[in-house]
Amino acid sequence: MNIFNEQGIERAVKGAMTSEASVPIKIRGEKVTVHYGEKQALFGVDLEVRERQVTALIGPSGCGKSTFLRCLNRMNDTIEGCRVGGNLTLDGEDIYNPAIDVVELRARVGMVFQKPNPFPKSIYENVAYGPRIHGLTRNKAEMDEVIESSLRKAALWNEVKDRLHEPGTGLSGGQQQRLCIARAIAVSPEVILMDEPCSALDPIATARIEELIDELKQNYTIVIVTHSMQQAARVSQRTAMFHLGYLVEEGATDKMFTNPDDKRTQDYITGRFG
Amino acid sequence: MTDATIGSPVARPARRDIGLKRRYAAERRFRLYGVGAIAIGILFLFALLFSVVSNGYSAFWQTSIRLAINFDPAIIDPQNKRETDPNAIVAANYPQLARDALAKKLGVDTSDRQVSRQLGKMISDGVRTQLRDMVLADPSIIGTTRDVWVLASGDVDSANKGQIDLSVDQARRKVSDQQVKWIGQLNADGTMAKRFNFGLFSFGASSRPETAGVGVAILGSFYMMAIVLVLSLPIGVAASIYLEEFAPRNRLTDIIEVNINNLAAVPSIVYGLLGLAVFIGFMGLPRSAALVGGLVLTLMTLPTIIIATRAALRAVPPSIRSAALGLGASKMQMVFHHVLPLAAPGILTGTIIGLAHALGETAPLLLIGMVAFVVDHPTTPLDPSTALPVQIYMWANEAERAFVERTSGAIIILLVFLAVMNLAAIILRNRFERRW
Numbered sequence: 001m002n003i004f005n006e007q008g009i010e011r012a013v014k015g016a017m018t019s020e021a022s023v024p025i026k027i028r029g030e031k032v033t034v035h036y037g038e039k040q041a042l043f044g045v046d047l048e049v050r051e052r053q054v055t056a057l058i059g060p061s062g063c064g065k066s067t068f069l070r071c072l073n074r075m076n077d078t079i080e081g082c083r084v085g086g087n088l089t090l091d092g093e094d095i096y097n098p099a100i101d102v103v104e105l106r107a108r109v110g111m112v113f114q115k116p117n118p119f120p121k122s123i124y125e126n127v128a129y130g131p132r133i134h135g136l137t138r139n140k141a142e143m144d145e146v147i148e149s150s151l152r153k154a155a156l157w158n159e160v161k162d163r164l165h166e167p168g169t170g171l172s173g174g175q176q177q178r179l180c181i182a183r184a185i186a187v188s189p190e191v192i193l194m195d196e197p198c199s200a201l202d203p204i205a206t207a208r209i210e211e212l213i214d215e216l217k218q219n220y221t222i223v224i225v226t227h228s229m230q231q232a233a234r235v236s237q238r239t240a241m242f243h244l245g246y247l248v249e250e251g252a253t254d255k256m257f258t259n260p261d262d263k264r265t266q267d268y269i270t271g272r273f274g
Numbered sequence: 275m276t277d278a279t280i281g282s283p284v285a286r287p288a289r290r291d292i293g294l295k296r297r298y299a300a301e302r303r304f305r306l307y308g309v310g311a312i313a314i315g316i317l318f319l320f321a322l323l324f325s326v327v328s329n330g331y332s333a334f335w336q337t338s339i340r341l342a343i344n345f346d347p348a349i350i351d352p353q354n355k356r357e358t359d360p361n362a363i364v365a366a367n368y369p370q371l372a373r374d375a376l377a378k379k380l381g382v383d384t385s386d387r388q389v390s391r392q393l394g395k396m397i398s399d400g401v402r403t404q405l406r407d408m409v410l411a412d413p414s415i416i417g418t419t420r421d422v423w424v425l426a427s428g429d430v431d432s433a434n435k436g437q438i439d440l441s442v443d444q445a446r447r448k449v450s451d452q453q454v455k456w457i458g459q460l461n462a463d464g465t466m467a468k469r470f471n472f473g474l475f476s477f478g479a480s481s482r483p484e485t486a487g488v489g490v491a492i493l494g495s496f497y498m499m500a501i502v503l504v505l506s507l508p509i510g511v512a513a514s515i516y517l518e519e520f521a522p523r524n525r526l527t528d529i530i531e532v533n534i535n536n537l538a539a540v541p542s543i544v545y546g547l548l549g550l551a552v553f554i555g556f557m558g559l560p561r562s563a564a565l566v567g568g569l570v571l572t573l574m575t576l577p578t579i580i581i582a583t584r585a586a587l588r589a590v591p592p593s594i595r596s597a598a599l600g601l602g603a604s605k606m607q608m609v610f611h612h613v614l615p616l617a618a619p620g621i622l623t624g625t626i627i628g629l630a631h632a633l634g635e636t637a638p639l640l641l642i643g644m645v646a647f648v649v650d651h652p653t654t655p656l657d658p659s660t661a662l663p664v665q666i667y668m669w670a671n672e673a674e675r676a677f678v679e680r681t682s683g684a685i686i687i688l689l690v691f692l693a694v695m696n697l698a699a700i701i702l703r704n705r706f707e708r709r710w
Contacts, residue, residue, distance in 0.1 A: 078599060080523060103602045111600035117593035119612060129611070130601040180597070187601060 023050040026191060026221045027072060032086035034067050034076065041067045044086065045247045047240055049191075054213060054222045056232035056253065059242035060268065065225045068242070069193050071095075072223065073109035074102050090191070107134055109191040110184035115200050116176035118168035118183070123160050126168040126179055127151060130187035146186055153219075154182035155212050174205025181212065185220075192216065194224040198231065210235050229269055233257050241265045326689070330682025336471035336484060337426040337434040339397065339460060341375040344419045345409065349374075351416070363413065368405040372397050372424055379465060380456055392452055398425035400485035423469065428483040428676035433457060434466065437675050448675075474683060478649040479660070479668075483676030486669070488684050490648045494564045494659030495633060495691075501568025501655060502575055502632050507625055509572075510579030517580075518587045519609050538577035545574045546638030554642060561643035562658035570642060571632040578631065582624020586617035619706040626699040630692050636663040662688045 027049035034042040042064045049055045049072075057065035067076070074095065076082045088095040095105060107130075118126050127147045130136075137143040147164070151157040156178040160171070168179050177197055184192055194213070198206040213222060213235045226232050232239050233253060240250040241262070249262045260266045347354070350366040373394050377384045384390045401424045409416060425431075429448040432438050434457055444451045460466035477487025521527045549570035553559045559566050590613045598608040639645065645664050652659040660668070662684065669681040 073600065075596065075600065078595075103604050106600060106602035111596075113593060113596055113600070115593055117591075117597045119594065119597065120616065129598075129603075133601070133603055133607055133611075183597075183601065 023053060025049070026051040026091065027223075028087075028089045029068070029071075030087040032068065032071060032084070032088055034064070034071060034085070035081075035083045036079065037081040041245055042071075043245045045242075047247055047250055049221060049223055050238065051221050052217055052219070053237040054217050054224060054235050056236035056239045057223065057225045057242060058227075058229065058232050058239060058268070059248070061227075062244075063242040064245040065240075065242045066195055069195055069223060069225050072191070072193055073106050073111055075106075075111065077102060107187050108189055109193060110187060110189035111193045112177070112180050112184055112195070112197050114196040116173055116180055118171070118176050118179050120167065120169050122165045123151075123168045123171070123179060124164040127183050127186045130183060134187055136187065150182040150186040151179075153185050153216065154178045155208065155215075156182055172205070174201050174208060177201060177205070177209060178212065181209075181216075185216075189220065191221045191223065194222065196225050196227060199227065206231070229257075229271075241268065243268075326682050326685050330679055330684075330686045332435050332437075333474060333679040333683025333686075334471050335435075335468040336473065337431040337466060338423045338469050339376065339426055339466050340421060340423050341372060341379065341465075342419055343371050343375045343405065343422050343424075345405075345416045346371065346374075347416050350409065356413070356416075363409055363416075364406065366406070366409075368402045368409075369394065369397070369399065371405060372401045380459060389452070392450055393456075395427055396430050396453060396456060398427045398484045399482055400425050400480075425473070425484045426466065428674060430457060431484055432675045434461070434468070435679075437679070474680070475687075478651060479647045479665075480649065483672075483674050483680060486677070486680060488662060488665050488687060490651055491660045491662045491665035491684075492687075493652055494567070494644065494648075495662045497564035497652065497655040497659065498568040498571055498661060499629055499633060501565065502571045502629060503625070505568070505572040506575045506579050506628070510576050510625075511583050511621060513576075514580050514583035514587060515609060515614070518584050519605065519613070534577050534580055538581055541637075542574055542635050543637040543641065545570050546641030548573065549638060549642050560656055560658070562646045562648070562660075564644075564652060564655040564657075564659050564661075566642050567639050567644050567661060568655065570638045571635060574635065574638065575628040575632045578628040579621075579625050582628070583617070583621045586620025586624065587613060589620065590616045619703045622706075623699045623703045626695050626702070630695040630699075633695070634663055634688065634692060636661075636667055639664050640667075662691070 025048045029045055029047045032042055032045040032047075033040065045064075045068055047068070057069060059065050070076045071084055071088060072090075072095070076084060084096055090105070090109065093100065119129065121129075124147060127150050128143055131143060131146050137146055148157060148161075151160065156175060159175060160179075168176065171179060177200075181192075181197075198209050201209065210231060213224065216222060217237075224232075224235065236253045238251065239253045239256040241248040241256065241260075241264070243264055249256065249260060249265045251261075256265065257269060260269065349370050350356075350368075351362050353362070356362045373390070374384070376382075376396060377390075377393055380393075382389055382393060384393065404424060405422070408420075408422070426434065429438070430453065433440075433449040433454060438447055438449055440447070440449075440454060449457075457466065473485065474487045475492065476489040477485055478490035480486040517527065517530065549566060553566045553569050554561055559569075594612050594616065595608055598612045599605070603611065639661050644660050645668060646658055646660060647668075648658050648660050650657075666681055666684045666688065669677050669684060672681075
């Protein structure tokens, strides 16, 4: 029995006990501000991410949605001159608490990037890297199991099972992105952040990733940044609309796309600006 | 043309002259300039190679004479005391043996002092150590006769290679008519032959061209390259990784960066002065030693390696770094598992180019005393030695004809080493270069 299935069952049981209205909150942001040097990129964002749901962040370019996403696993730390204010918690723990180990945080909050970025190594090594550095497996057999289950969850196993030792960079764009998702899943994170994961893909590959996101939300909390309104409507349960560094509106996706409260959301969704 | 009947055609504005002809002409001109520039470059390269090779190829052959040498105990050990005094066979008159053998071969009477002296000048003085080493290695050959190839003297070698103008009156040239006749005689019966000059690669310094070689210089250069590699690669790579991946961007690191770039442009002789002051003057390391040379060249090579390594690190796409960090790799793991392997071909190329640069460096070595007459092969980097380019410099100052070809011969050897190193850099780059 591998660790993923056990966790999956545990989560499924918990999920069954909670009703739609009272989905537990996984990540809570209060008055989050971000400065890049002198420039302020986020102004007091209050946003909650619910467990095992897909939360979509939408808004025109430069509105701060990617910045907010990168706060959630502290990838902003790597940018020089970036300061984060306010309060961000994961399961009630302060993400920016100096006592929090950023390496451990990123193992819990995985990330998939805009451009597929597999390591220039074999498919097997790509997926094996995370479990290896975190010491999640004790031997080759366990590692093989983790890799198979991760690739299965990323809906890639059937396509690559015969060529696991060929380079990951030789796959098509959509396959590469699913490989990146498999790589993120392999360290069994609780949250997966996706930064416009389909922007470099063709419509068919996009559809596959969207299907995959829908399946993944049974086990993982997902936050996705997207420029496609249709994508947000298709995959997400909740949507947050950003504009010029402010959170404009946040709520259930159905409501946001049919009856938004804010004029700007209405305009953006209908394509009047952005 | 049916339109015309339906309505007046829309008047098209006259096409403006957009200078297409001029643009194409400009491009053709530019291409011509480029071809011309390359042609000039290739011309100079060939002129250089031609002059070096045509002067130097003959240095790889050395005229030798096969003599049936009679190890006569009466000459080697006239007082017959070699059992008690080992010095007796060390100091024996070995050239006499070779002279007698040559006289016998040519059927010359050695009682004529004039003839005897000319005969002696046919054979290299190096025969003394050659025969002595044979006897020391195996004393039982005393009393027997052996066929031995001995080196001809430098002047005979030059004459045999046709490098001495024989139309000049014999009083004004190095080889007498009598000697020229002997050379012809020996060549005719196959006793004299041009053989591959292994000595050029093994001998140390010598005032006699036929026994001078780059053996000591090659060893010295090898020690220095080893020291440069062992010191500058780890130091340079560690410094680059720290500066590129870990150091904060502030005034201090800016100053360091500017200074590294400046150091790469400092004339090499300045490093020589620095090495003289620090390594020899202050630290008291021995003069002329490959160790000091290696340290000085390390200082000189470091900026080159740091600049090349930083460029290679910077060329690794940021997406790979994000991917590793996003998986929870620490910065150290990110660098050593992903960035460094991807940058390795660039680092290796930079290092080899830096080493090749150091191999050809002369000026700083002159200042730390490596321009020395070193006969014995250095056994450790602390022993006195010279370097290949310094040996070339020293031979270029010699007057004898046989040294002229040796200078070019040594240049060929140095160029071959450099070409091999550059080839290795290209092969490494092509083999390990990965695309993403």
